Amino acid sequence: MEITVAGQSAYVYNGGKTPAPADIAKQPVVVFIHGAQQDHSCWTLQSRWFAHHGFSAVVPDLPGHGRSGGEPLTSVEALADWIAALLDALGVEKATLVGHSMGSLVALETALRHPGRVSRLALIGSALPMPVADVLLDAAQGNEPKAVAMVNGWSYSATGQMGGNTVPGLWMLGMNKRLMECQKPGVFHIDLAACNAYARGLESLAALDLPVMVVAGSADRMTALKASRALAGAIRGAQLHVLPGSGHALMAERPDGVLDALIGFAAPAK
């Protein structure tokens, strides 16, 4: 669906359904927030399950990404306020937020800045802080193809680099490369710089008072398992769900593992 958020057009995928905006709030809402230089399509499998099992799946392209208008927002805090504005635009009071990588920081910050709006928080491929190497920041600013190659090289486990996609016929590295390449020039550096600048400390997470799950890949080289473990440890009651052998691109390398973790966390069998 196309809606207006904070005065700009925004594209929201709904897990393969075509609800009217006014109908979104009639079911429990799960918002899926993509990472740097990505769009909604990294969440297709997981969001389709939720959309077809009694939830409203809200999967936006963040401002300046994919099909959404506007310029990319330059800080995690601004993106968190945009998520709150997205909920406003859809008349949603409270939602489960699921974020990957940069999107996990956005989800986390939304829960801290707008605590009344978030019911559950799933942080996938996450770390706090989330520093970005200078070499990657520089490449994203001056040589995007190089930055794309670097991120693709670091986002998959050694096994994942050879493929073996559970979705037949799709080459994960090619998919991710092309998806990154089709974002607008300049978005990559803005996203990475926002991650790098996000200064919140682990101690401030004591303010969180909601169910939280951290999902980590044991072979993640972007947000290492050790960092995900520290993040989960800093949040009262947080679950840590480790997907053995997965790199940072968890939704591609372990789509069923991510989905099963999300189902257990946000849609447990009654």
Next chain:
Amino acid sequence: MSYKFDTLSLHAGQVPDSQYGARAQPIYLSSSFVFKDADQAASLFNMERGGHVYSRISNPTNAVLEERIAALEGGVGAVAVASGQAAMHLAVATLMGAGSHIVASRSLYGGSHNLLEYTLPRFGITTTFVDPRDIDAWKNAIRPETRLFFGETLGNPGLDVLDIPKVSALAHEHGLPLLVDSTFTTPYLVRPFDLGADLVFHSATKFLGGHGTVIGGLVVDSGAFDWAASGKFPTLAEPYDGFHGMNFAEESTVAAFLLRARREGLRDFGACLSPMNAFQILQGMETLPLRMARHIDNTRKVVTHLASLKGGAVESVVHPDLPEHPDHELAKQLLPKGSSSVFTFNLAGGRAAGRKFIEALKVFSHLANVGDAKSLVIHPASTTHFRMSDAALVAAGIHPGTIRLSIGLEDPDDLIEDINRGLSAAAKA
């Protein structure tokens, strides 16, 4: 860390078998796959989980082949089908319906020409054929209903080198994709996506399989073409009633074409590849870089030898390696590793000389195929085009003495000796 071409040729798409540890790719010769439970079954059908349901739509062995060719081409994925012809048909049928129009190079494999010229018009899809070297001809052939540009990396029979950067740029200016048949070159010699093509297909029967054993085809998507922005592709960018109203371009930003090709094309047209054949093609692809290097090396020696005989038994040799070929410079630019091990030469004698040449050969096999590990030969005037008069042959760009060679992996000295044997026989015709 990203693996390089030779490594991907051996490994891409394959995760060692988790149950028995099989290092070779297992052949999953099963029509269908058992669901774990009712929920998983529903999730597979609704594309909430990846996996296999029925081998007409997807199969684990075929999926490895699909990933491998996508990795080597630099694409986002692929669909394996029963033949190269099935691959071309699937590409066209996924993109367009009745009332649509294609602009195609006129230098095409006969099977592709038949499909475009005679068969697709019966289904309302017409084609304008153009000189692939004439960029204005491509431009002038575009109509409001045009949906596709199509050519071969190396045209048939003259090995015209398709200027992919220029032709794709023109296509993109008009919101159109470029489909390329890359059978003769394989990704070892050229990766058309790197030059601007949007879709590639292969007859995997040829160099990819490489051993003349099985028939197969592959369609590969670059993932770069913006189907929604073009506004010309409702099959990809509008809801499809045949799959729960799915809008493929919204579903997948970069793999909409492949989703529709599998979810509609394999489902409804059914030209699926046998997993046995997929296995054989995978075996071939493991040695693709080694074989292609040898094909090209042997070809250079044979071409040099034949060219040295010009003015005697040989009237002309048609190969981009030769300075007199119209695309010699373009080939150096686009195909720096070499252009083709399939080429033609014209005997000084006519039809009778061609017959004698063929019959004298001992190493080359006389048959209608190319891209085998073994060297192959055919004389069009006495086989594929035997009904045509000499004048009609010339009009079709084929000399009565034209011989097509597909240079294999034998010792090049043996190939040259065999050719000399044939030339001696031809001289006595």
